[in-house]
Amino acid sequence: MVISVAAGKGGTGKTLIAVNLALSLHRSGIQTTLVDCDVEEPNAHLFLKPEISRREKVTVPIPKIDLDRCERCGECSSFCPFGALATTPTSLLIFEELCHGCGGCALVCPRDAISEEERVLGMLEEGNTGEGMGVIRGILDIGEPKASIVISAAKERMRSDEVNVVDCGPGTGCAVMTAVHGSHLCVMVTEPTPFGLHDLQMAVEMTETLGVPSLVVLNKDVPGDTLARKFCEKRGLEIALSIPFSRDIARLNARGVNLVDVDKEWMDKFLSLYQRAEEIARCGGEVR
Amino acid sequence: MRGRGKMKQLVVISGKGGTGKTTVAAALAQLIAPIVLADCDVEAPNLHLLLHPEIDKTFSIKVSRKAHIDARLCDGCDACMKRCRFGAIMDSVPRKIDEFKCEGCGVCGLVCSRGAISFFESEGAEVYAGITSYGPLVGARLAVGEEASGKVVTRVRAEAQLISLNTGLPLILVDGSPGTGCPVIASLSGADLALVVTEPSLSGLHDLERILRVAEHFSVRTIVCVNKCDIFPEMSRKIKERCRQEGIEVVAEIPFSTQVVESLHQVKPPLGAVPDEVEIPLKTLAKSLEKHMEMEILSGGN
Numbered sequence: 014m015v016i017s018v019a020a021g022k023g024g025t026g027k028t029l030i031a032v033n034l035a036l037s038l039h040r041s042g043i044q045t046t047l048v049d050c051d052v053e054e055p056n057a058h059l060f061l062k063p064e065i066s067r068r069e070k071v072t073v074p075i076p077k078i079d080l081d082r083c084e085r086c087g088e089c090s091s092f093c094p095f096g097a098l099a100t101t102p103t104s105l106l107i108f109e110e111l112c113h114g115c116g117g118c119a120l121v122c123p124r125d126a127i128s129e130e131e132r133v134l135g136m137l138e139e140g141n142t143g144e145g146m147g148v149i150r151g152i153l154d155i156g157e158p159k160a161s162i163v164i165s166a167a168k169e170r171m172r173s174d175e176v177n178v179v180d181c182g183p184g185t186g187c188a189v190m191t192a193v194h195g196s197h198l199c200v201m202v203t204e205p206t207p208f209g210l211h212d213l214q215m216a217v218e219m220t221e222t223l224g225v226p227s228l229v230v231l232n233k234d235v236p237g238d239t240l241a242r243k244f245c246e247k248r249g250l251e252i253a254l255s256i257p258f259s260r261d262i263a264r265l266n267a268r269g270v271n272l273v274d275v276d277k278e279w280m281d282k283f284l285s286l287y288q289r290a291e292e293i294a295r296c297g298g299e300v301r
Numbered sequence: 302m303r304g305r306g307k308m309k310q311l312v313v314i315s316g317k318g319g320t321g322k323t324t325v326a327a328a329l330a331q332l333i334a335p336i337v338l339a340d341c342d343v344e345a346p347n348l349h350l351l352l353h354p355e356i357d358k359t360f361s362i363k364v365s366r367k368a369h370i371d372a373r374l375c376d377g378c379d380a381c382m383k384r385c386r387f388g389a390i391m392d393s394v395p396r397k398i399d400e401f402k403c404e405g406c407g408v409c410g411l412v413c414s415r416g417a418i419s420f421f422e423s424e425g426a427e428v429y430a431g432i433t434s435y436g437p438l439v440g441a442r443l444a445v446g447e448e449a450s451g452k453v454v455t456r457v458r459a460e461a462q463l464i465s466l467n468t469g470l471p472l473i474l475v476d477g478s479p480g481t482g483c484p485v486i487a488s489l490s491g492a493d494l495a496l497v498v499t500e501p502s503l504s505g506l507h508d509l510e511r512i513l514r515v516a517e518h519f520s521v522r523t524i525v526c527v528n529k530c531d532i533f534p535e536m537s538r539k540i541k542e543r544c545r546q547e548g549i550e551v552v553a554e555i556p557f558s559t560q561v562v563e564s565l566h567q568v569k570p571p572l573g574a575v576p577d578e579v580e581i582p583l584k585t586l587a588k589s590l591e592k593h594m595e596m597e598i599l600s601g602g603n
Contacts, residue, residue: 020318021344021345022318022319022345022347023315023317023318023319023320023345023478023479023480024317024318024319024320024479025318025319028504052482053479053480053481053482053485053511054316054317054318054479054480054481054504054507054508054511056317056503056504056507056508059503059504059507060503074386092407092411094366094405094406094407095406113404113406114386115386115387115404115406115407115408116384116386116408117406117407117408117411120384120408120411120412121411153481153482155481155511155514155515155518156486156514156515156518156519157482158451158482158483158486158487159482159483160480160482160483182479182480183318183319183344183345183478183479183480184344184345184450184478184479184480184484185344185345185443185445186343186344186443186447186448186450186483186484187447187448187449187450187483188480188482188483189344190401190446190448191401194401194402205566206562206565206566207347207350207565207566207568208323208345208347208350208565211345211346211347211350212345212347215344215345215442215443215445218445219445219446222445222446223401223446258562260532260557263532264532264533266502267500267501267502267503267505267532267533267536268502268503268533268536269503
């Protein structure tokens, strides 16, 4: 089972929800791994303090040119749709950050002058928390644009016999889509500000396009018939959990303290969130 | 601010999301007006919600391509599947493309012996431009399922530069996106100054350290503003200490105020709706930009 936690807007509390959901499941005896796919700013470890038992580099294959064989014919650079190669009269230049690692340049080279070498663009960490919950973390190297490759690598480590809670980054673009793609359910975390609502709308369009059923968590929630509630009602989105707007919760969160460690009541709330997630995922999102 | 100076670009970024980039950007727009505004958080653009532009121009741009397999020509061989490194060819007969995974590299087209694969430009984004009370605003909304947010950001910035040239407004304020990846790099590269809006939390500090290194990597000068500085005073001190060690100036500290949240609910830009203890550091911030951008920024009255 894979549950992704996404938002659209940043700072709505994705990591808060993902971490507390995962801890609640683990503590109730369900094998759980938190998969931190916010690889540009992975933060879940600040709240879980896992002991890392395995580190591995994430790499992408990039072309390596044999300049003795290369005749600067330009076949490779005119093929590369990412602009990662440029042919000059005397040389062939590689712009490594732009290379997606598709291998096309090596295929089109008539002189067999292109081989490949691995370039590191991130890191995978795997480990366990003190209480034995699994943690997988993808980290994108500084200055690297392509988060998706690290996200995919982290997701490949998920085990199908566990519940995997995937903490996604903010936004609705390719990094987030890679993180949400293939999950059984997406928990969308929003806040009842107009910003939160606007970005929730974009996130809903994204999950619908991906065909992933979703549930909503309202964080920093305020009483009354807010626009966020109205929107959820109109779109048939179930609000499975509401966390009130509270300076105290903000203070705890800023210090890395988890809700479920402060008040046991939260664990029940997160478990009922999971129950709804499981019911919806099992029915493929059809039954609400 | 109006003048004939050289065009300069200030980008507001944060690393962590939700620290208050857009709120700070809106306040700066109010203080510096008239100014060119570029909302480069194309995956979750919000600046228009506070500044209410009257949109007078929209156009769509196509920035990425996808493969398409002609079912009539495909004989179900697995040449494309074997070569695709993105897992974008589905195991069906005839083969189909998983558009979310397809990067448009063209390798499948290269190896298909039946000529069944063609490429098309996908939707991209809708770019919009308009006028706010504080100056022209340009932004974009990424189409659902679109990948190339970095390219869209680059396009928005180019559009903002054109507006700057045409209007003689030399300063462009770029509202960036959270993170450190593709869209952030596209917002940051070539900017004259990065203003990092951070917040005093464990995540805030962690992400601040990463984004400072990104700015350094791309050789963009950086200043920092600590928002909601009183939610965790000890962490605020830590952040300031860290910045001091790195030789980065903390130009303003803004306290948390429920009235800021309230002004967001009312979709109003902050100044005029928030208390003095918030307004004063925002003005200090705007003032400090004069020194850091090396240009006259504030007109009289502010």
